[in-house]
Amino acid sequence: MARVHFTPNLRRHLEAPSVEVPGATVSRVLDQVFAANPALRSYVLDDQGRLRTHVVVYVDGGAVSDRIGLGDPVAERSEIHVMQALSGG
Amino acid sequence: MVLHLGTRKGYLAFHRVRRGQWRIARAAFVGDPVSQLLPDPRDGRLYAALDLGHFGVKLRVSEDQGASFEDLPAPALPAAPVPDARAPSVSLLWCLEAAGPAPGSLWCGTIPGALFRSEDAGRSWELNRGLWEQPSRSEWFGGGYPEPGIHSVLVSPDGRRVVCGISCGGVWVSRDGGETFEVATRGMFAEYMPPDRREDPAIQDPHRLAWCEADRNRIWCQHHNGFFRSDDGAGRWASVDVPPSSFGFAVAAHPSDPDTAWSAPLVKDECRVPVDRRMVVARTRDGGDSWESLDRGLPEDSFAVVYRHGLAVDASGEVLALATTTGAVWISEDQGDSWDLVTHQLPPVYAARWS
Secondary structure, X not given: OEEEEEOHHHHHOOOOOOEEEOOOEHHHHHHHHHHHOHHHHHHHEOOOOOEOOOEEEEEXXXXXXXXXXXXXXXXXXXXXXXXXXXXXX | OEEEEEEOOEEEEEEEEEOOEEEEEEEEOOOXXXXXXXXXXXXXXXXXXXXXXXXXXXXXXXXXXXXXXXXXXXXXXXXXXXXXXXXXXXXXXXXXXXXXXXXXXXXXXXXXXXXXXXXXXXXXXXXXXXXXXXXXXXXXXXXXXXXXXXXXXXXOOOOOOEEEEEXXXXXXXXXXXXXXXXXXXOOOOOOOOOHHHOOOHHHOOEEEEEEXXXXXXXXXXXXXXXXXXXXXXXXXXXXXXXXXXXXXXXXXXXXXXXXOXXXXXXXXXXXXXXXXXXXXXXXXXXXXXXXEEEOOOOOOOOOOOOOOEOEEEOOOOOOEEEEOOOOOEEEEOOOOOOOEEEEOOXXXXXXXXXX
């Protein structure tokens, strides 16, 4: 199971606790997260399901490369951080 | 009487103490950009559109005059069947209006040029296909933003007539409650475009539309190229010369006198400051034939810009709010003859509305 952590800045708007979920790609992991916490989805993804322009996701310390389809691989014990990109101020 | 402000760093409600003295009675979303507001006269609800930057656009509603808000789903465009880097996504909720007599019916105009409708007080939204599927939409482009946006939606009391202003995509009129739209820019022109595109409806940049509630054939348009007036409900537009400048973003229409309107002039598109740095409000009382420069109470050395939704007249037509991108607010209680500074300590103000 991968562990997913969210920037604490999200807590100003809604609950976004760290969770453990299965999934072989970022897309599958986040789908699991949003199934349990639907309101969180629109904070991380845009209308098209892409990462928002100023949100960045790290898998085991590396920023994901597929921001459109979220196909970056996730390992059994990956640590995933969903952060705000400083490009957004 | 309440002045609602959407600012770069939150929602504020000003209550009148006495003439020239207003106090902040409510503040919400402190730190977060509030792009638009709708104090809905039909049911007392207060809608607030947020632009959270990193985390996207959000919509909130209050049923207790802004004391508390609850989340609503923000209007969103349908997802493409497969991941698509270029498919559109809503990036700003720019316009919120009551859509007719039924409480809870709403229009929301957005960037990237999508119009949405709700019938249930914002709990669900549907994309307006009549406007979104116009073939000319591919010709629209952004005005101050990367993508086009709907900033003005005028709605008749029965909800049948709908007039949309799009930067940059022209003026669109529906006479069937939004089922179908026709472009309505005859007489508008854009001198900053190549000669053969200057009258092209799809590239017109109406900065803001306002109509007289008592005579909805009289519509005013502050346009990127200048100022325009229609006497026949957007069937035809006539250019109006507004001293000291016909450039600006905001326009307000008197609710019962079709010949009275106000604008907040700036030098020109390439120099967006008040003419001679003297802040004035321009007012006509004769349908745009002549204008007064109203400056009593306004500063002489100013760089203030009043953005599209920063000039608001109340339902009586007597009281105006003038709110700037440099965080100052003036209120006039005599149709603009004189202005009282309320504050100059705010973040940039995006939207001002009365209730």
